[in-house]
Amino acid sequence: MSNPIPKAAPQTSATADGQKRLGPEIVAVQRCIVQSCGAAYGILEQIYLCPRCGGPLEIECPLDLANRSALPSLWHARGASQDLRDRSGVWRYRELLPFGDGVKIITLFEGNTPLYDAPRCAKYCGLSALRLKHQGCNPTGSFKDTGMTVAVTQAASLGARTVVCASTGNTAASLAAYAARAELQCAILLPQGQISPAKLAQSLDHGAIVCEIEGNFDDCMRLIGELADEPSIYIANSINPFRVEGQKTVAFEVLQQCEWRVPDHVVVPGGNMGNSSALGKGFDEMLRLGLIDRLPKISVIQAEGAAPLAHLFAGRKSADYDSASSEGIEVLKDPRTLATAIKIGAPVSWRKALRAVLSSHGDIIAVAEQEIADAKAMVGRDGIGCEPASAATVAGIRKLVAAGKIHPDESVVAVLTGHVLKDPDYVSNYHRGTLSLAANPDDKTDEPLQIQGAFRNEAVKISASKKSILESLERQR
Ligand code: F0G
Numbered sequence: 001m002s003n004p005i006p007k008a009a010p011q012t013s014a015t016a017d018g019q020k021r022l023g024p025e026i027v028a029v030q031r032c033i034v035q036s037c038g039a040a041y042g043i044l045e046q047i048y049l050c051p052r053c054g055g056p057l058e059i060e061c062p063l064d065l066a067n068r069s070a071l072p073s074l075w076h077a078r079g080a081s082q083d084l085r086d087r088s089g090v091w092r093y094r095e096l097l098p099f100g101d102g103v104k105i106i107t108l109f110e111g112n113t114p115l116y117d118a119p120r121c122a123k124y125c126g127l128s129a130l131r132l133k134h135q136g137c138n139p140t141g142s143f144k145d146t147g148m149t150v151a152v153t154q155a156a157s158l159g160a161r162t163v164v165c166a167s168t169g170n171t172a173a174s175l176a177a178y179a180a181r182a183e184l185q186c187a188i189l190l191p192q193g194q195i196s197p198a199k200l201a202q203s204l205d206h207g208a209i210v211c212e213i214e215g216n217f218d219d220c221m222r223l224i225g226e227l228a229d230e231p232s233i234y235i236a237n238s239i240n241p242f243r244v245e246g247q248k249t250v251a252f253e254v255l256q257q258c259e260w261r262v263p264d265h266v267v268v269p270g271g272n273m274g275n276s277s278a279l280g281k282g283f284d285e286m287l288r289l290g291l292i293d294r295l296p297k298i299s300v301i302q303a304e305g306a307a308p309l310a311h312l313f314a315g316r317k318s319a320d321y322d323s324a325s326s327e328g329i330e331v332l333k334d335p336r337t338l339a340t341a342i343k344i345g346a347p348v349s350w351r352k353a354l355r356a357v358l359s360s361h362g363d364i365i366a367v368a369e370q371e372i373a374d375a376k377a378m379v380g381r382d383g384i385g386c387e388p389a390s391a392a393t394v395a396g397i398r399k400l401v402a403a404g405k406i407h408p409d410e411s412v413v414a415v416l417t418g419h420v421l422k423d424p425d426y427v428s429n430y431h432r433g434t435l436s437l438a439a440n441p442d443d444k445t446d447e448p449l450q451i452q453g454a455f456r457n458e459a460v461k462i463s464a465s466k467k468s469i470l471e472s473l474e475r476q477r
Contacts, residue, residue, distance in 0.1 A: 028098035030241055031060045033352065035322060043098050046158055048228055048239050056351055057241045058281065059098050068289050071095060072260060075252070079112075089113065090146050093249045096285060097150065098242075099157075106152045106182045110145035111249060113137040115257040115413070118382040121394050124375070126401040128409050130394075131263075132379070133254055136386055136419035140202060143247065143275060143417045144174035150246030151236045152178040160234035162187060164227055166220030167237075168271065168341045169199030170418055175236045176206035189213050189220040195340055196387075196423040216335070218346045221272075238274025239348045247275060251282025254413055255292065263296045264410035267400075269392040269417055270300035270309060270364065271342035273353035279415070280356020296413070299362040300353060301396030303389075305437075306335035306343050307366035309350050313357070314365075321358045325351050338426060338437050338451075339372055341389035341418060363405055369437055370451055371395035373430055377455035380427075385420030431457050 029040040030047065034055035041047060041057070050057055065071070075093060078086035085091040089111015099105075115133050122130035135143030152175070155163050162185040165175045172188035172195075179186035188203055192212040203210050213220050221237070228235050238244060254266065266283075268276050279298055286292045302310045308329050316324040332345030347353070357364055367375075375398065376391035393414035400406040420427060429435035435451040462468040 028059055028061045030057045032056070033058055033355070044158065046160075046231065046234065048235055048241075056239070056349065058352070059241045059245050061096050061098055061285075063096075063285060063288050065095060065289070068291070071289070072256065072291060075256060087112075088149065089253055090149050090246050090249045093252045096249075096252075097245055099153070103153060103157060105149065106156055106178055107149050108139035108145060108177060108181065110138050110149050110246075111253055113253070115254065116382070116384055118379070118384060118414075120382045121375075121378050121414075124378045125394060125398040125412075126408055127397070127406070127412060129411065130397065131411075131413045132382075132384060132386075132394075132416050133250070133257075133413055134384060134386070134416045135250065136390065136416055136422070138174075140170075140174045140177045141419035141422055142170035142174060142387075143250065143415070144170050145178075146250055147238065147243035147246035147274070147278065148174040148178045148236065151175075151234075151240055151243045152182050152184070154242045155184060155234040155236070156182045158234065161185060161232040163234045163236050164188070164224065165236040166190075166217060166224045167195075168217050168343060169195035170341060170422070171237065172208065172210075173199050173202035173206070176203040176208035179208065180206045185209070187211060189223055191216045191220055194343065196425065198422055198424060217344050218331070218335075221346065221348060237348065238272055238277070244274060244278040244281060244349075244352075247278030248282030248285065250415070251279050251286065255283075255286060258411075258413075260292065261411075262292050262294055263413045265299060265362070265397075265400075265406055265412045266296045266415065267299045267301060267393045267397055267412065268415045269339075269342055269389045269396075270302045270353060271306075271344045271347065271389065273300070273309065273347040273349035275415070275417065276300045276356055277349045277352035280352070280360065283360070284356075295360040297362040298356050298360045299396065299400065300357060300364045301392040302364070302366045303337035303339050303342055303372060303392060304366045304368050305337045306332060306339075306345060308332050308345060309347060309353065310364045310366040312350075313354070313363070319358060321355050324358060325354055334440065334442065336437065336440060337372075338369055338435065339388035339392060340423070341387060342392065363400060365396055365399060367392055367395040367399060369449055371399070373435060373451045374454045376427075377430060377453060377457075379416065380420065381455065384416070386416040387418035387420060387422040388426050390416040390418050431459075433458070 032050035037053040138145035186208040335345035375395035437449040440446040
């Protein structure tokens with residue numbers, strides 16, 4: 001597959017040792033993850049892919065920290081501090097972020113999201129316990145905020161004029177909010193008519209220039225690739241390694257909330273694959289720092305109609321990352337799912353996600369629309385509530401338990417990526433029995449898919465009397 005971000009900013013060059021010192025103590029580089037290349041670039045270079053080979057970049061922070069064993073208690077203590085940086089669940093972990101002490105951070109106090117016990121979901125999945133890390137409790141209602149605080153801080157430090165992203169809705173809402181905080185111009189590219197009105201409303205409200213593109217998300221990403229070499233434009237999609245830096249802190253927060261007992265499994269939904277990549281990086285850094293002694297198995301769940309990485313994973317000939325990734329991903333031209341957040345056929349960060357899954361011995365699978373819809377309703381029954389893409393995790397866990405890949409007594413954390421109010425139309429249609437996926441107009445044999453909600457909860461119309469209310473309660477007892 002050719003990557004939708006074709007080239008880096010032209011002014012780029014690798015420094016002699018690939019490093020730039022940001023402060024007295026911080027030395028970090030942007031490094032190409034392709035093993036045969038491995039080029040390093042300064043942290044202030046505005047690049048998104050390796051200028052030498054076109055491979056993905058990631059930030060390499062030094063891990064030879066003198067005080068490493070004291071970090072967990074330092075991070076814990078910061079939870080009680082009123083310092084701007086300590087109140088953010090991302091900047092609290094700043095020892096592992098590529099910024100000097102003097103940086104002016106752009107924050108909405110992201111992170112600090114709850115890790116809930118979900119007994120009904122556990123039973124539904126066939127587990128004795130299940131915990132849900134609710135990233136939908138971030139300021140703009142999705143996990144994107146943990147990455148956006150870092151990307152927009154970097155954009156502002158670099159003196160960018162305009163920040164831009166392609167989005168299925170949540171990245172846009174998040175970027176729009178952080179750009180507003182930083183007083184930066186913000187433009188977002190959205191697939192016309194394919195995102196939830198609630199997410200679109202957020203971007204409008206935060207003053208972003210909203211470009212509704214005639215095409216799908218992958219077309220928007222292609223345009224991002226074309227815009228990437230404009231020096232005044234800063235790209236905030238997860239191809240940008242600074243986004244991933246912010247999102248990796250979720251792994252640190254989960255470990256802190258688990259009192260540094262590593263869960264057996266961490267399960268995330270997969271769309272453009274930034275989140276799974278980031279979690280993989282976060283856990284890996286904790287392992288290399290010696291703060292944990294093993295990795296959780298990271299598994300990624302996709303929607304059946306938008307599952308290019310699950311297909312590659314199922315059909316791969318080797319468990320070795322280099323051979324599996326060289327087999328290449330087959331791009332889906334017309335991804336289809338009601339979970340619009342993950343309606344993506346050409347995920348840009350698939351290589352990093354595949355590496356995270358293979359190195360932790362996790363899985364990548366796809367789940368059906370019906371499974372996502374019922375799992376979403378089940379999350380709601382636990383009193384939590386998430387958007388459809390998030391519930392793919394619970395549906396996936398149920399499938400992995402049934403397949404014997406997760407054992408009933410293992411400890412499992414599912415990441416919920418978005419808030420239930422992100423897509424209210426989906427929720428009410430599910431409970432009314434009117435949720436359906438239209439037939440593919442290009443496929444004459446395709447038929448509309450009607451979701452038969454196993455946990456439907458339709459509103460009842462009753463007369464305005466105490467008696468009818470009590471009768472209704474009695475009927476439903
Ligand atoms: N869940 C939600 C709620 C999302 O919004 C997304 C991605 C994902 C899961 C998948 O995460 O892309 O890191 O694998 N939303 C992007 C957006 C694409 O533009 O808002 P991923």
